[in-house]
Amino acid sequence: MANVAQAIRMALHYGEENLGVNDxxxxxxxxxxGGVFTATQGLKTTWNTPLDExxxxxxxxxxxxxxxxxxxxxxxxxxxxxxxxLLKIAGNTCWxxxxxxxxxxxxxxxxGSGIRGSMYHSHSFDAWATRLPGWKIVMxxxxxxxxxxxxxxxxxxxPVLYLKPKALLRIRGDELIPGEPEGEKELKAAIDAPxxxxxxxxxxxxxxxxxxxxxxxxxICKVGTEATVVSYGRTLPLCIQAATELEKNGRSVExxxxxxxxxxxxxxxxxxxxxxxxxxxVNEDTEVTNFxxxxxxxxxxxxxxxxxxxxxxxxxxxxxxxGLNPILEEASVPQLHDITNEIQELLDETP
Amino acid sequence: MVxxxxxEERLIKIYKSGEGFFWIGGPGQEAxxxxxxxxxxxxxxxxxxxxxxxxxxxxxxxxxxxxxIDGIRLMKNLVTDKHTHxxxxxxxxxxxxxxxxxxxxxxxxxxxxxxxxxVAQKRHGGEGITIVTGxxxxxxxxDFASCLIWASRPENPLPIxxxxxxxxxxxxxxxxxxxxxxxxxxxxxAFGIKSAVVDGNDVEKSWEAISEAMDYVRNExxxxxxxxxxxxxxxxxxxxxxSFIANEEDCLKxxxxxxxxxxxxxxxxxxxxxxxxxxxSLEDLETARKESPPTAxxxxxxxxxxxxxxxWRKF
Ligand SMILES: Cc1ncc(C[n+]2csc(CCOP(=O)(O)OP(=O)(O)O)c2C)c(N)n1
Numbered sequence: 001m002a003n004v005a006q007a008i009r010m011a012l013h014y015g016e017e018n019l020g021v022n023d024x025x026x027x028x029x030x031x032x033x034g035g036v037f038t039a040t041q042g043l044k045t046t047w048n049t050p051l052d053e054x055x056x057x058x059x060x061x062x063x064x065x066x067x068x069x070x071x072x073x074x075x076x077x078x079x080x081x082x083x084x085x086l087l088k089i090a091g092n093t094c095w096x097x098x099x100x101x102x103x104x105x106x107x108x109x110x111x112g113s114g115i116r117g118s119m120y121h122s123h124s125f126d127a128w129a130t131r132l133p134g135w136k137i138v139m140x141x142x143x144x145x146x147x148x149x150x151x152x153x154x155x156x157x158x159p160v161l162y163l164k165p166k167a168l169l170r171i172r173g174d175e176l177i178p179g180e181p182e183g184e185k186e187l188k189a190a191i192d193a194p195x196x197x198x199x200x201x202x203x204x205x206x207x208x209x210x211x212x213x214x215x216x217x218x219x220i221c222k223v224g225t226e227a228t229v230v231s232y233g234r235t236l237p238l239c240i241q242a243a244t245e246l247e248k249n250g251r252s253v254e255x256x257x258x259x260x261x262x263x264x265x266x267x268x269x270x271x272x273x274x275x276x277x278x279x280x281x282v283n284e285d286t287e288v289t290n291f292x293x294x295x296x297x298x299x300x301x302x303x304x305x306x307x308x309x310x311x312x313x314x315x316x317x318x319x320x321x322x323g324l325n326p327i328l329e330e331a332s333v334p335q336l337h338d339i340t341n342e343i344q345e346l347l348d349e350t351p
Numbered sequence: 352m353v354x355x356x357x358x359e360e361r362l363i364k365i366y367k368s369g370e371g372f373f374w375i376g377g378p379g380q381e382a383x384x385x386x387x388x389x390x391x392x393x394x395x396x397x398x399x400x401x402x403x404x405x406x407x408x409x410x411x412x413x414x415x416x417x418x419x420i421d422g423i424r425l426m427k428n429l430v431t432d433k434h435t436h437x438x439x440x441x442x443x444x445x446x447x448x449x450x451x452x453x454x455x456x457x458x459x460x461x462x463x464x465x466x467x468x469x470v471a472q473k474r475h476g477g478e479g480i481t482i483v484t485g486x487x488x489x490x491x492x493x494d495f496a497s498c499l500i501w502a503s504r505p506e507n508p509l510p511i512x513x514x515x516x517x518x519x520x521x522x523x524x525x526x527x528x529x530x531x532x533x534x535x536x537x538x539x540x541a542f543g544i545k546s547a548v549v550d551g552n553d554v555e556k557s558w559e560a561i562s563e564a565m566d567y568v569r570n571e572x573x574x575x576x577x578x579x580x581x582x583x584x585x586x587x588x589x590x591x592x593x594s595f596i597a598n599e600e601d602c603l604k605x606x607x608x609x610x611x612x613x614x615x616x617x618x619x620x621x622x623x624x625x626x627x628x629x630x631x632s633l634e635d636l637e638t639a640r641k642e643s644p645p646t647a648x649x650x651x652x653x654x655x656x657x658x659x660x661x662x663w664r665k666f
Contacts, residue, residue, distance in 0.1 A: 023470065050504070054463050055497035062467015062481075065452050066397060070467075082493075085457050095653050097445035097453045098436035102656035133661065134654055157656035216666070266666040294663075 001172040002180055002187060007143035008039040008108070008164065009191060010177060011150035012071060014208045016044050019154045023063060025049050026056055026073030032198050036075055037110060037169050041193045042203030057083040057107065061090050064105035069154065074109040076117075077125040077163070084128075090159045091134030103134075106153040106160045111139070112234045112284055113333045114167025118324035121166070122333075124285035124316065126233070129161050130262050130294070136215050137261040139163040141236035143173030145259055148213030156215060165233040179208035218265035220272070224254035227278040227346050230269055230295065232258040235282045235334050242340040251347055261291060266298065273299060277308045278346050284333040287315040309349040314342045352381040352554075352603055355413035357628040361636065362426045362441055363585060363593045370640075371426040374589040376442045377407035379582035380516055382602035383551035386558040387514075388414025390565055391482070393449050397475040401450045401468035403461035403483040406442045407516065408454065411484075415449060419628070420635035430645045436652070437645040459485055459492035462513075466501040469509035473572060480568045484514035488521020490535050502574035503542040510572045512564055513544070516551060518583035522591070539576035551579030552602040 002010065015021035023045055026035075030048040034041030049056050053074055060072035074080040080087075087107075094102045113122040129137045136158055140146035146164075153160035172184070181187050190204040221236070222243050231239045236257050243253035254272050258264055273279045279299060281292035292313040299311045316322075316333040323329060359378045366374040377384060388411040392400045404411060409422065421433065425444070428437035434445045435453075445453035452464060465483035472479045483498065502509045515535050519526040532538060539546035545567060549560035557579065564575040582599040586592055610616045654661035 022474065047507075050497075050500050052493075052497050052500065054493055055466060055501050058460065058463020058465075058494065058497060059467040059470060059501065062401075062403075062452075062464040062469070063471055064467070065464065066401065066450075066468045066471040068467075068471040086460060086463065089455055089457065089460060093453055093455075094656055096435055096439055096443075096455065097447075097653075098433075098438065099653035099656065099658070100434075100445050100447040101453055104656075136655075158659075262663075263661070263666050264663070266663070298663075 001174060001184060002143045002177055003170050003172045004140065004143050004146045004164070005037050005039045005169045006187065006191060007146040007173065007177055008150055009041060009043065010180070010208055011147045012040060012043055013205050014151060014210070015071065015154040018210070019069065019151070021045060021069045021071060021154055023047070023068070023070040025059070025070070027051055027075045029073050034193060035073065038193070039164070039169070040073070042191060053079055053083050054086060057086040057090070060105045060107060061086065061103065064090070064103040064159070065101055067104065069104055071106045071108060071154065074107065076121050077109040077111045078120045078123040080109055080125060087132050087135070091132045094158065095134055102157045103159045104157050106162055108162040108164055110164045110166040110169070112165050112167060113322050113329055114234050116324065116326065116329065117166065119321035122322035122329070126163060126261055126283060127285040127289060127291045129163065130291045134159065136160045136263065137163065138215055138259060139165065139233045139261060140259065141165065141168060141233055141257050144175045144177055145213050145219070147177045148211045149215070149259060151210065152212040152215050155212065160215070163233065167234045168237070177208070178211045179206050181206055213259060216260045216263040216265060218259050218268045219257045220254065220268065221257050222253070222255040224252040224276065226252045226276055227280065227343060228254045228256060228272040228276045229280045229282060229343060230256045230258060231282040232261065233283065235284055235339065238334070238336045238339050239282055241336055242343055245340055246343060253343055269295065270302065273303055274306055277306060279307065279311045280314060280342055280346050281312070282314045282334055282339055284316045286318045287313065288318045290315045308351045309346055312342060312346055314338060352385050352410065352606065353624050354419065354628050355381055355385065355410040356603055357625065357632050358413065358419045358422045359409060359585070361419070361632040362422060363589070365423065365426050365636070366589045366593065371441060372428070373440055374426070374593050375406045375440065375587070377409045379518065379584035379599065379602065380407050380551070381410040382554045382606060383516065383557040383579040383581055384408060384410035385414040386554060386561050387411050390561055391415060392479060395448045395450060396479070397472050398477045398479045399450055400479055401452070401472065401481040403452050403465040403481065404444070404454050405461060405485045406440070406454055406456070407486070408484065409442050412444055412446070412451065417444070419632050420638060423635050423639045424642065427639050428644065429639060429642045431639070431642045436649065458489040459494040461485060462498035463494040465498060465511055466509065469502065469511045473507065473509055478569045480510040480512055480565065482512045482514065484516055486521065487515055487517035487519065487526065487535055488524060488529055490515060491529055499538060499542050499544065503544050508573040510568050511574045512568045513574055513576045515578045517578055517580050520583055520587065522587045534578055536576050536578040544574045544576050546576035546578070548578045548580065551581030552600045552605060554602070554606050
């Protein structure tokens, strides 16, 4: 089974071949490296840019203005902050021109903690991203969704921010990507660049097919009846794990993967909360003006008389950074035991 | 040139009479901008030029065929404003069929977006080029350096005509408060970008300089940096009063005197041109006065392409 980085690479290949993607670019995105996480190895239209995030976003915007499809990468979301006003403009160009200039562009960037990245390779961007009207924001938590969401992003007429959870990039999926060979080794031999000299290496792409995860559509990852846990990205598999652990004690927890942060699948979330009457929102961005607070607001406004326990949020602590020492990192952003404890408390609360 | 000036002066009057909110524009840039507009390869494909303009580029667009009524509708933020539908400031135009990227208020961002259209044009081949312009003070922003760096990479030089229209001011900050370089175009030298400085108050010299620069970019598919020194005739914007500044050169007066001296036109004929545009601008204003503002419901239009729903209340 492909890992998330391989899934991204395969989606980009599909985009180059079938969706009119002309440029895939960013720092170290082209040969010889093919991306610091190998997500852009072996592709046809990749190129290396100057070390200039504003130039990268500006270039993507110019290509989008000319309606030329591109995928731009910011090497780590920790370095996207100096492009914030350009991201604002990318999000308002269609609106400002009353539809004259749609901005079909995809920007992908690795986010979050989990690789001992210390202060500047652990930032999250989802809360910031959801404050960029005009953008669509997606974040996969497994290989198949990584493939399907990126294909949807490359088809969309709007700017799409594709957040790649760093901690999951090496994690293998448990569902085959359509066209992916069965064997892990076979896939690796076909599409992973060799170590050392790669100048003569060419990938041998599998025959991939179209598979889109519609933007705005979440996924019920685990069905349950007593509480709903809503998450995305790195914390999503942890939520499934926590729910599975609690199942051993006879508890039934439903886990939802948002997959798209904006637009988002409120109907899925609402139906689940109406069923379980208890909800926990989990993500790892800092907790003050966190995106989950918007979802919590909606929960309260629309289901105040439905829920039978306080709706909760578990998110990253409101800190200036994530410290290098694992003790610091684990105390700063949600870990498995934090999630399990929080769900347990939610289940135990008596109104 | 007269048409653009009359339009700007009409817009200023609309502001001063309380019929519009804010004025910023390009009186004083006509001698450079009108030749620029006339020399542009106008159209909507990559074979045509791409324009990344700023809020003083009215003369460029007027020369390309912008009608005064369109500037007035934008100023009055009407539903009939076909550039922004009542959403943006005056002179912030957007024209899809002429490849005019939406003009936006943040200074200098057009210089990093210009890279993208130039990348597309470079790959496409042909003669289309990207033209980007802005003021002198804005060149302190990183986007300006981005443009120089990306345009001049030996691996893939880009067909960008990089313009700076230097009026010696950034709102109230004088040139020497910011620039150690003698000419801003000196910065091009470090990147091996061909450059020139031109008297942007002189129509003929501007025409020559722009033609030469455009020919180079069109044929060589490489960047060219042209700096134009020119005037800012009504101050920065309505925020600084928008009154005529008498001690700066007025390129229209200069050009008119020259044409009279060469017996190419008479004073009376010139007056007639002004009178005709004045009358047209008043007529256009009357038309615009009868038109409607946008509706409150329209705020959700085109947040996304094709007005796909973007309101979370409806998710
Ligand atoms: C990024 C940004 N910073 C500040 C401003 C406010 N502002 C508007 S115009 C201006 C001065 C621009 O001067 P210059 O680039 O010389 O152009 P000019 O207006 O003189 O043509 C400033 C500071 C802005 N619009 N955008």
